[in-house]
Amino acid sequence: MKELISLKIDYAFKLIFGKEGNEAILIAFLNAALRLPQDSQIEDIVILNPEFNKEYRDDKKSILDVRAVTTEGMQINIEIQLSDQYNMKKRSLYYWAQMYTRQMREGMAYKELTKAVTINILDFNYLTETNNYHNVFHLYEDEEKFQLIDALEMHFMELPKLINKWRSREVSPWENGLVRWLLLLEGSENQEIFNTLEEIAMQDPVLHQAIATWEQSSDDPNVREEYFARRKAVLDEKAVVREAELRLKEGIERGVARGLAKGLAKGKAEVAKNLLNMGIEIPKIAQATGLSEEEIRLLNE
Numbered sequence: 001m002k003e004l005i006s007l008k009i010d011y012a013f014k015l016i017f018g019k020e021g022n023e024a025i026l027i028a029f030l031n032a033a034l035r036l037p038q039d040s041q042i043e044d045i046v047i048l049n050p051e052f053n054k055e056y057r058d059d060k061k062s063i064l065d066v067r068a069v070t071t072e073g074m075q076i077n078i079e080i081q082l083s084d085q086y087n088m089k090k091r092s093l094y095y096w097a098q099m100y101t102r103q104m105r106e107g108m109a110y111k112e113l114t115k116a117v118t119i120n121i122l123d124f125n126y127l128t129e130t131n132n133y134h135n136v137f138h139l140y141e142d143e144e145k146f147q148l149i150d151a152l153e154m155h156f157m158e159l160p161k162l163i164n165k166w167r168s169r170e171v172s173p174w175e176n177g178l179v180r181w182l183l184l185l186e187g188s189e190n191q192e193i194f195n196t197l198e199e200i201a202m203q204d205p206v207l208h209q210a211i212a213t214w215e216q217s218s219d220d221p222n223v224r225e226e227y228f229a230r231r232k233a234v235l236d237e238k239a240v241v242r243e244a245e246l247r248l249k250e251g252i253e254r255g256v257a258r259g260l261a262k263g264l265a266k267g268k269a270e271v272a273k274n275l276l277n278m279g280i281e282i283p284k285i286a287q288a289t290g291l292s293e294e295e296i297r298l299l300n301e
Contacts, residue, residue, distance in 0.1 A: 002215070002218070003218065004187065004188040004194075004214060004215065004218045005188065005214075005217060005218045005223070005224065005227045006185075006188045006189070006231070007184060007185045007187070007188065007214065008080060008082060008123050008159075008185050008186075009082075009227065009230060009231050009234055010063075010064035010065070010079075010080050010230070010234065011052070011064055011226060011227055011230040011231075012214075012217070012227055013064075013066070013080050013121075013185070014052070014064050014065075014066055015213075015217050015223065016210055016213055016214055016217070017029060017066055017078065018047055018049070018050060018065075018066030018067075018068075018078070019047070019050055020047060020050040022209075022210075022213060023044075023045050023047065024206050024209065025206060025209060025210045025213070026045060026047065026066070026068060027042050027043070027044075027045055028177070028181070028206040028207070029178075029181045030042050030045070030068075030076065031177070032176075032177030032178040032180070032181055033119060033134075033155060033157075033178055033181075034117065034153075035136070042070050042074075043071070044070070044071045045068050045069070045070050045071070045076075046068060046069050046070075047066065047067070047068050048067040048068055048069060049065070049066070049067045052064070052226075063079065064230075065077055065078060065079040065095075066078040066079075067099075072114070073114035073115075074114055074115045074116075074117060075099040075100070075103065075114060075115070075116040075117065076116075076117045076118075076119065077095050077096075077099055077116075077117070077118045077119065078118075078119040078121070079092075079095070079118075079119070079120055079121070080121040080122075080123070080185075081120065081121070081122050081123065081124075082123045082124070082234060082235075083123075083124060083237070084122075084124045084126060088120055088122070088126060088156070092118045092120050092154050092156075093118075093154070095118050096116050096117075096118045096152060096154060099116040099118075100113060100116040100151065100152075113151065114151075115150060115151050115152075115153065116151065116152065116153070117153040117154075117155070118153075118154050118155065119155040119157065120154070120155060120156050120157065121157045121159065121182070121185070122156065122157065122158050122159065123159050123160070124158070124159075124160060125158055125160050125161060126156060126158055127156060127158065131161060132161070133157060133158050133159070133161035133162035133165060133171075133182075134155065134156075134157050134158075134162075134178065135155070135156045136153065136154070136155050137152075137153070137154040137155075137156075138150070138152060138153055139151070139152050157178075157182060159182060159185065159186065162179065162182050162183070163186065166179070166183065166193075173193075173196060173197065173200060174196075174200060180197065180200060180204075180207065181207075183196075183197065184197060184207075184210065184211075184214075187214075197211065198211065268289045268290060268291055269291070269295075269299060271288070271289055272285050272289050272291055272295075272296050272299055273299055275288065275289075276296070276299065276300050282296050282297065282300075
C-alpha cells in the first residue's frame with residue numbers, strides 16, 4: 001500500500017478539506033453531513049481560514065480547524081480530534097458562540113444573524129448514550145420537542161463507532177455519502193477501505209479529486225516535512241492525555257485497595273470485639289478473624 005499521510009492529523013485534513021481550490025471537496029462532505037434537502041444543498045462556499053499559521057507546527061495546543069461560510073451565510077467550523085480531552089461539549093459550544101457572536105456588526109439587527117454549525121470528528125468513542133456514529137444537536141423545548149430557533153447545530157462524528165458498523169456491514173460507503181467521506185479518513189490505515197473508495201471514485205468525480213489531491217500531497221517533500229512535525233506534536237499531546245488517564249486510573253485503584261484494606265481491618269476488629277463480648281477464647285477468635293492474639297488483646301483493653 002502506498003504510504004499516505006493520515007487525514008486524521010488535522011494538518012492533512014485541512015490540506016484536503018480546507019484549502020483554497022478544494023471547495024468542491026468540502027461542499028460534498030458538508031452536503032453529506034448536514035442532511036440538507038435536495039433543493040437546499042450547498043452550491044458554493046468560502047473557506048475563511050485557508051492559511052496555515054506557523055504557530056501550529058510545534059504548538060500541541062494550537063487548533064487547525066476548517067472555518068467556512070456558505071453563500072446563504074451559514075457559518076461552519078470543522079475540527080478533528082484524536083484524543084478525548086474531556087471538554088468537547090463545552091469546547092464545541094464555545095466555538096459555536098464565537099461564530100455566532102462574531103457576525104454582529106454595529107447597526108446590525110439580531111434577525112440578520114445566520115445559523116452557525118460546529119462539526120466535531122472524533123477518533124474515539126465519546127457519547128456513551130448511543131451507538132450511533134453521527135449525532136446532531138439543536139435547541140428544542142423539553143416537553144413538546146419543538147425547535148426554538150434554527151441557529152445552533154452541533155455534530156459529533158465518532159470514527160470508532162463508524163468502523164464497527166462498517167465491519168458489521170450496517171453501513172456502506174456505496175450507499176451513504178457521509179460514510180464514504182468519513183471512511184476516507186481511515187484510508188491510510190486500511191487497505192480494504194482505500195481500495196473500496198478507489199472503486200467508488202470511478203463514479204464519484206469529487207471523491208476522485210480528493211484521493212488524487214491526497215496522493216499528490218503525500219508525495220510532496222515539503223508537505224511531508226510539515227505533516228510529520230505536526231503529527232509528532234499531536235501524538236505527543238495524545239500521549240500526555242493517555243498518561244494522565246493511566247495515572248488517574250492507578251490512583252483510583254490504589255485508593256480503592258486502601259479503602260478495602262481499611263474496611264476489612266475494621267470489619268475484623270468489630271467481629272473480634274463481638275466474639276470477646278460473647279466470651280470466646282482469644283486463640284479461637286484469632287483463628288476465626290485472622291488477627292493476631294496480641295491485636296485481639298489490645299481490643300480487649
